[in-house]
Amino acid sequence: MKKKLTTVAFQGTPEQKEKLLAVIEKLKDQKGAMMPILQQAQDIYGYLPIEVQKIIAEKTGVSLEEIFGIASFYSMFKLNPDGKYAISVCLGTACYVKGSGDVLDEISKQLNVPIGSTSADGKYSVEATRCLGACGLAPVMTINGEVYGSLKKTDVKTILEKYQ
Numbered sequence: 001m002k003k004k005l006t007t008v009a010f011q012g013t014p015e016q017k018e019k020l021l022a023v024i025e026k027l028k029d030q031k032g033a034m035m036p037i038l039q040q041a042q043d044i045y046g047y048l049p050i051e052v053q054k055i056i057a058e059k060t061g062v063s064l065e066e067i068f069g070i071a072s073f074y075s076m077f078k079l080n081p082d083g084k085y086a087i088s089v090c091l092g093t094a095c096y097v098k099g100s101g102d103v104l105d106e107i108s109k110q111l112n113v114p115i116g117s118t119s120a121d122g123k124y125s126v127e128a129t130r131c132l133g134a135c136g137l138a139p140v141m142t143i144n145g146e147v148y149g150s151l152k153k154t155d156v157k158t159i160l161e162k163y164q
């Protein structure tokens with residue numbers, strides 16, 4: 001699934017930048033350094049803002065296009081910060097065959113937040129995830145870690161009302 005960038009403003013602190021520069025300096029000459037650099041950058045910032053990708057590009061000499069390609073391809077990398085309410089719908093096989101794709105579409109529609117994005121006010125983030133390890137409850141989603149199972153598209157409205 002193609003990830004989208006949101007318009008949520010990037011707010012990084014000087015301390016975060018200092019940590020990032022130290023990580024890059026330590027790893028940049030090692031083979032296969034980009035994955036660990038991106039993982040540690042995400043640990044520092046909670047996601048991989050384009051501003052952070054630009055710093056990594058500048059300091060490693062790898063093109064921003066290539067870095068963005070990696071960050072957007074792998075599901076463990078987040079291009080957007082979690083919303084106040086972080087909604088993750090499982091698209092693993094057990095959930096998908098029971099209609100989690102429809103649930104995800106319905107959530108995106110009701111909140112008007114594209115899948116893989118965070119609303120501009122930072123309130124909601126909506127993403128698809130791999131198996132959450134609760135296949136017996138399929139289809140499953142979590143909102144800030146709270147698990148909802150045996151979901152139907154028609155449940156979405158009632159559940160979202162709890163997160164206004």
Ligand code: FES
Pocket residue numbers: 090091092093094095096130131132133134135136138139140
């Ligand atoms: S496939 Fe969804 S929890 Fe396992």
